Amino acid sequence: MTVSNILMVGVGGQGIILASNIFTAATMYAGFDTKKSEIHGMSQRGGSVFSHIRYGQEVFSPVIPEGGAHFVFSLELMEPLRWLDFVNRETVLVSSDKRINPANVDTYPDGVAAELKRIFSTIQIVDVKKLQSKIASATFLNVALLGVLSGFLDLPLPAWETAIGETVPRGTFDKNWSAFTHGRTLSDGATEKRSDTGVIGDKGRAPDRG
Amino acid sequence: MLAHGSGCTICVMKRQLLSGNEAIARGAWEAGVHVGTGYPGTPSTEILEALKDYPEVYTEWSVNEKVALEVGIGASLAGGRTLVTMKHVGVNVAADPLFTISYIGVKGGLVIVSADDPAMHSSQNEQDNRNYAHAARMPMLEPADSQEARDFTRIAFELSEKYDVPFLLRSTTRISHARSIVSVAERAAPGRPAGFYRNIRKFVMIPAYARLRHVAVEERMEAIARDADELSLNRIEEGSGGIGFVTSGVVYQYVREAFPDAPILKLGMVYPLPENLIRTFAKSVETVVVAEELDSFFESRIRAMGIPVRGKEFYPRLGELSPGRVRAPLVRAGLIPATDGGEAPTAPAITVPPRPPALCPGCPHRTVFGLLHELGMKVTGDIGCYTLGALPPFSAMDTCVDMGASIGVAQGIEVAEGDAYKRDTVAVIGDSTFAHSGITGLINAAYNGRESFVIVLDNGTTAMTGMQPNPFSGTRISGEGAFALDYGKLAEAVGIDRERFRTVDAYSKEEVERAVRELATLDKLKLLVVKGPCVILRRKQKKEAS
Ligand SMILES: Cc1ncc(C[n+]2csc(CCOP(=O)(O)OP(=O)(O)O)c2C)c(N)n1
Numbered sequence: 001m002t003v004s005n006i007l008m009v010g011v012g013g014q015g016i017i018l019a020s021n022i023f024t025a026a027t028m029y030a031g032f033d034t035k036k037s038e039i040h041g042m043s044q045r046g047g048s049v050f051s052h053i054r055y056g057q058e059v060f061s062p063v064i065p066e067g068g069a070h071f072v073f074s075l076e077l078m079e080p081l082r083w084l085d086f087v088n089r090e091t092v093l094v095s096s097d098k099r100i101n102p103a104n105v106d107t108y109p110d111g112v113a114a115e116l117k118r119i120f121s122t123i124q125i126v127d128v129k130k131l132q133s134k135i136a137s138a139t140f141l142n143v144a145l146l147g148v149l150s151g152f153l154d155l156p157l158p159a160w161e162t163a164i165g166e167t168v169p170r171g172t173f174d175k176n177w178s179a180f181t182h183g184r185t186l187s188d189g190a191t192e193k194r195s196d197t198g199v200i201g202d203k204g205r206a207p208d209r210g
Numbered sequence: 211m212l213a214h215g216s217g218c219t220i221c222v223m224k225r226q227l228l229s230g231n232e233a234i235a236r237g238a239w240e241a242g243v244h245v246g247t248g249y250p251g252t253p254s255t256e257i258l259e260a261l262k263d264y265p266e267v268y269t270e271w272s273v274n275e276k277v278a279l280e281v282g283i284g285a286s287l288a289g290g291r292t293l294v295t296m297k298h299v300g301v302n303v304a305a306d307p308l309f310t311i312s313y314i315g316v317k318g319g320l321v322i323v324s325a326d327d328p329a330m331h332s333s334q335n336e337q338d339n340r341n342y343a344h345a346a347r348m349p350m351l352e353p354a355d356s357q358e359a360r361d362f363t364r365i366a367f368e369l370s371e372k373y374d375v376p377f378l379l380r381s382t383t384r385i386s387h388a389r390s391i392v393s394v395a396e397r398a399a400p401g402r403p404a405g406f407y408r409n410i411r412k413f414v415m416i417p418a419y420a421r422l423r424h425v426a427v428e429e430r431m432e433a434i435a436r437d438a439d440e441l442s443l444n445r446i447e448e449g450s451g452g453i454g455f456v457t458s459g460v461v462y463q464y465v466r467e468a469f470p471d472a473p474i475l476k477l478g479m480v481y482p483l484p485e486n487l488i489r490t491f492a493k494s495v496e497t498v499v500v501a502e503e504l505d506s507f508f509e510s511r512i513r514a515m516g517i518p519v520r521g522k523e524f525y526p527r528l529g530e531l532s533p534g535r536v537r538a539p540l541v542r543a544g545l546i547p548a549t550d551g552g553e554a555p556t557a558p559a560i561t562v563p564p565r566p567p568a569l570c571p572g573c574p575h576r577t578v579f580g581l582l583h584e585l586g587m588k589v590t591g592d593i594g595c596y597t598l599g600a601l602p603p604f605s606a607m608d609t610c611v612d613m614g615a616s617i618g619v620a621q622g623i624e625v626a627e628g629d630a631y632k633r634d635t636v637a638v639i640g641d642s643t644f645a646h647s648g649i650t651g652l653i654n655a656a657y658n659g660r661e662s663f664v665i666v667l668d669n670g671t672t673a674m675t676g677m678q679p680n681p682f683s684g685t686r687i688s689g690e691g692a693f694a695l696d697y698g699k700l701a702e703a704v705g706i707d708r709e710r711f712r713t714v715d716a717y718s719k720e721e722v723e724r725a726v727r728e729l730a731t732l733d734k735l736k737l738l739v740v741k742g743p744c745v746i747l748r749r750k751q752k753k754e755a756s
Contacts, residue, residue: 011565024389028227035355037388039331040252040676045567045598061467062355062388062460066534067555079565081558103568104602111560119556 003056004153005064007086010075011100012046015142018167019073020051022146025163027055030155037062046103048082073149075142076100077125078112084119093120094149096128096141124148124188131183140179143168147180151187228392230385233356234293234323235260236392237363242400243267244290244318247278249646250675251297252332253386254325258295259678262687266397271678271687274613274646275300279307279322286320286376287413289404291367298326298339299612303647305342308376310415312346313423315374318403319367325381328503329530334593334612336528338504343378343481347427349434350378350481351443352459356390362443362478373430380480382503384460384530435482443478446491453545454495456488456508456519461501461531468537483511492517497545499524503531569598574669574716574742578638579604581723587636587730588623592616592648594640595673595744607638614639614647621651621660633730636663642672642680645695655735656704663729663736666697667716669744677747697739706737716742 006023010016020036027034038051052064069086074095080087093116099108117123126148128141135144143164150160160180168176228236234257238246246261246269248254262269272278275296282294296304301324308322324342327333343350351366353359359381366377411419438444454473455465462476475491477483492498492512500509500521509521524539525531540546569576579599582589583606591597591607592615600607609619620637639648644666655662672678679685684694701711710732714721722740729736 012567021389025227028225028391033391034227035388035390037384039383040387045570045595046565047567048565059390060463061533062384062390062463063532065467066532078562081560081562082565084558085555087555102563102565105563109560109563115558115560118559 003054003059004071005069005086006053006071006073006149007064007069007083008051008053008073009079009083010049010142011079012049014049014075015139016049016051016075019075019142019146020053022143022160022163022167023053023149024055025167026150026155026159027053029159029162030055032056033059035059035062048079050083071149071152072120073145075145077116078109080116080120081112087119089121091120092122092152094124094145094152095126096145097125098128098141126183126186131186134182135179136175140172140175143176144179144183147183147185148187148189149183150180150189151184152189225391225393227389228356228360228394229256229387229389230353230356230359230381231256231325231387232260233353233359233392234295234363234379234381235264236394237360238291238293238321238367239264239267240360240395240397241319241364241367242291242398243293243367244400244403245269245282245285245292246295247272247281247285247292248295248323249273249275249278249300249303250642250672250678251275251300251325252675253327253381253383254295254297254300254323255675255678256386257293257323257325258687259676261293264397269687271680273681275304276307279304279311282320282322283307283311283314284406285403286316286318287314288317288406290318291400292318292320293323293363294320295323296325297333298324298337299333299335300324301339301342302337303613305346308342308348309346310420311376312348313415313420313427314413315423315426316370316376319370320376321363321366321370321379322376323379323381325383325386326504327383329383331383334610336504338507339378339380340480340507341505343380346378347431348376348378348481349373349431349479350380351478352380352480353385353478354459354462354476355385356388356392358478359385360392360394365443373434375427375430375434378481380459382460388460431482435485438479438482438484439486441479441484444484444487445476445478446487446494447474447476449473451546452496453499453540454491454497455499455501456491456512457501458508459503461503461536464531464533464536465501467533477508480507483508485515488512488515488517492519499540499545501525501531501536503529566601567598568601569595570745572745574740574744575599575667576604577716577719577722577742578665578667578726578740579606581719581726582606582636582638585726585730587634590616590619590623590635590637592637592639592643593674594643594667595669596638596640596667599638613643614651616643617648617651617655617662617664620662620664621655621658624660624662631661633661633663633733636665636726636730638665638667640673641666641668641670641682642678645681649700652700652704652735652737656706660735661733663738665726665738665740668697668739668741669716669747670741671744671747673744673746677744677750697737701737704735706735710734710736711738713739713741716740 024036032055034055285292324339353362370377458477498519575596591610616637
């Protein structure tokens with residue numbers, strides 16, 4: 001009864017909610033039970049935003065147990081440091097290198113990247129400037145970064161495709177999909193290197209839930 | 211057997227990923243709901259926003275929760291199945307009709323959703339609205355995920371009609387704003403509401419008739435309590451180990467996660483309680499532990515039945531639980547053995563500056579708060595995005611209590627200070643909040659001869675809760691055009707003269723400053739409307755237009 005736990009974090013307005021909606025739908029289309037929990041409201045106004053996603057054979061709690069995150073996915077560089085209660089020694093971090101100062105803070109704290117590297121044993125920090133030059137516009141960065149994360153996971157590509165198709169605003173699928181697939185090629189994750197034909201090796205097959 | 215992958219039509223057609231709020235709307239629609247009313251409030255807002263997309267259902271944002279419930283009562287008495295939605299504090303506003311509709315009962319099923327917010331992610335308090343079920347003598351259901359949110363809503367309509375009583379449906383943030391997979395069905399063909407027929411002794415609550423109805427209320431609650439023992443929504447999940455848990459809602463999920471093999475009594479109906487079922491469960495385990503967030507609602511009642519239980523000695527009355535927070539206190543108390551438990555979380559070696567929410571760059575509210583900060587006035591505040599004016603760099607708000615309070619509190623300060631009052635107090639309130647319950651306060655100021663200075667921050671929308679139109683916006687929930695309340699005529703109606711009523715452009719610092727400085731020196735009641743569209747709304751409208 002293993003459940004995979006993904007904590008997605010960022011700053012209000014960056015598109016964490018959309019990214020997590022896509023992710024959750026992809027896990028459903030891959031045949032898993034899935035739950036996601038987040039807070040909207042005050043956090044939309046430039047505050048920290050988070051979303052918990054859990055998928056597996058059967059999921060109970062919609063929130064990730066303390067110390068239980070397998071992945072942290074962040075659209076902003078310092079945000080992962082707020083959520084270390086959910087992190088353990090094996091937690092993998094995929095983060096954008098985007099730096100956003102909180103309101104009323106003028107200088108970004110020093111040493112964030114080094115601190116992340118100290119805490120997370122597996123880590124991929126994505127250069128978003130470079131990434132942005134390869135995709136349609138900054139609007140699709142969240143989905144491109146999701147592509148990077150997808151490379152670490154065993155969800156079949158068609159599940160992602162269906163999920164993106166039904167979640168993103170009408171008329172934006174092509175741009176989102178190309179951002180996603182570009183992100184996927186940048187991923188340090190093993191899935192990408194294995195195969196990308198849609199049907200991934202044994203581990204990636206949807207479990208039988210007949 | 212087939213792996214349900216992306217191509218699987220069964221998965222795609224019958225199973226949907228829904229938030230708890232969307233699932234409530236879906237359940238109501240399937241149950242044949244005719245009317246949905248409510249007032250926005252996190253975490254309840256998306257219920258009505260989802261319901262409005264079903265064309266068979268009439269939906270409206272009402273002016274406030276009290277009116278929403280009253281419209282709902284009328285719809286129910288005319289035979290319509292009706293859903294009324296609000297956040298936990300909204301039930302305070304609607305409490306007056308709530309307590310008496312409990313006596314009157316229903317015609318069409320009436321389901322009232324209270325979306326509670328333990329941990330106050332976006333609220334001014336964390337009241338536990340299970341208490342309303344007891345106080346208003348009304349049954350309450352509490353789902354534990356989106357599937358149950360859909361199922362329980364459907365069942366609530368049936369039970370409401372069966373027992374002739376409105377049903378409360380309690381959700382919490384972790385149910386409303388969590389997504390999970392839901393098996394759905396089609397809408398029952400409900401037919402049209404039968405219409406309103408006179409029944410004076412049942413619908414007119416004068417003392418003589420209300421006394422009769424109160425008898426019916428108590429008999430009904432006893433009948434529901436008896437039936438609760440058999441109700442499938444309350445279930446015992448057998449297990450092993452000496453500790454059995456009594457729990458409900460999302461906490462059930464935490465308990466299941468933390469104690470996969472433990473016996474659990476899961477309550478789907480949280481009021482009235484199934485006494486015999488609880489006794490049976492208690493007999494089957496060594497120790498009963500009640501796991502509930504906030505108040506000691508189950509625990510106190512079960513103890514009053516003479517059944518020994520434990521609970522609040524482990525679990526706090528504040529905030530939310532979690533799988534870890536359900537487990538750790540029992541380990542500490544030696545009730546269950548510690549597992550290896552993993553390492554303690556690492557603390558960051560550098561200081562991470564907090565990132566609280568803030569007024570958006572370009573927000574029209576900024577001008578006023580910048581100015582009030584400079585002027586150093588006493589600001590009685592209200593609830594909305596603009597409450598962020600209390601935080602640095604503005605620090606320009608001195609009170610925030612409940613919606614509409616700014617105008618009443620300013621009057622109280624004036625009255626108590628008496629001769630010493632220096633016209634240095636200003637009430638600041640948003641447009642939606644002003645319509646919700648500020649106008650009554652304004653009438654009070656006029657009636658009692660106050661000198662209050664009221665500033666309405668009109669950004670054209672209810673921004674805090676995600677851009678719902680309100681009576682000043684000129685549109686309805688459906689997007690169609692509507693009458694927009696006229697500030698000038700309102701000012702005139704409460705006797706504010708031309709000199710003391712102004713409308714200025716929020717984006718013009720000079721205009722705002724001149725108006726505030728001038729009005730502050732005048733005697734009598736004054737109303738200033740600072741108008742400027744919300745930046746997020748503008749962006750949204752631009753996107754929709756393109
Ligand atoms: C009784 C009650 N109902 C609902 C809410 C949720 N709520 C908080 S602020 C707000 C409205 C804010 O709108 P407005 O006054 O127009 O200010 P804005 O956010 O647009 O600046 C609502 C509905 C609440 N706090 N209390």
